[in-house]
Structures are given as C-alpha cells and as structure tokens.
Amino acid sequence: MKAFLSILAGFAVIVGILAIVIFGRFMGLGFGIVTLPLTKLESQLELNQGVIKKTYDTEYCLANYEWFKDTSNDITQSDSQIQNKSDQVVAFEKSAGDRVSWTFEDKQQYNRLTNEETGLKNYRLDLVGQYNSRTSQLNRVACKDMPLFVQP
Secondary structure (H helix, E strand, O other): HHHHHHHHHHHHHHHHHHHHHHHHHHHHHHHEEEEEEEEHHHHHHHHHHHHHHHHOOOOHHHHHHHHHHHHHHHHHHHHHHHHHHHHHHHHHHHHHHOHOOOOOOHHHHHHHHHHHHHHHHHHHHHHHHHHHHOOOOOOHHOOOOOOOOOOO
C-alpha cells in the first residue's frame, strides 16, 4: 500500500506540474492578447518620438530651412528668366515682321526661343511642385520660415 501511495503521490505531482504549465501557458497567452494593443501603441510612440527628434534636430532644421530658402529663390529667379525669354519672343516677333514672310532661319529662331520659354516654365512648375509637396510634409514645416504655398 505504501508503494501504491508513493506512486499515486508521484502521479499527483506530475499532474500538478502539467496543470501549472498548461494554466501558465493560457495565462501567458491571455496576457499577451490583453497587452497586444499596448505593445502596438508603445511601438507607435517610439516611432513618432524618433520622427519628432529628427524633425527638431538642429542640423536637420538647418538643412530643411536652406532647401526651402534656396528653392524659393530659384522660383523667384525662374520668374525673371521666363519674363526675359517672353520679352525676347515678343521682340523677335516685332523685328521679324509678318509670319508669312519669315525665312527658314526666322522660323528656327522663333522655335528655339519658344522652346526655351516653355522649358523655363516647366522648370518653374517642377520647382513649385516640389516646394508645395514638402510644405505638406509635417516633418518639413516645423523649422521653416517661408511661405507655406507658392502659386504655380
């Protein structure tokens, strides 16, 4: 009988250990499910904190400001270039006379001037698009002291 009781006690210990392991597993699983949203929130907060630190970093702010300043100046300069090219086209049209009497060289010169004018306009539109795109990025506008939007 003593042997039977010791076997029964050993069996009870094994069943108890298995019950603790299984119960612990279910508790861990349940705790993991409960804390899953918190883990997701914590990782999102860490990501946001990294973006905020980078956004307000002195070097980043300075480079960001310089890009906006340079691009704004490029847009202003391209306005002058477009106006100058438009003036050249108008002056050429006046000096060349009636289009019907244009020579082949006159037509080539006119095409070159109008192509250059179109190229300058496209360049300006590209700069404005880049500028306006960056102003809509939250990590770009934090350190910028420039207009928030440039008219195309």
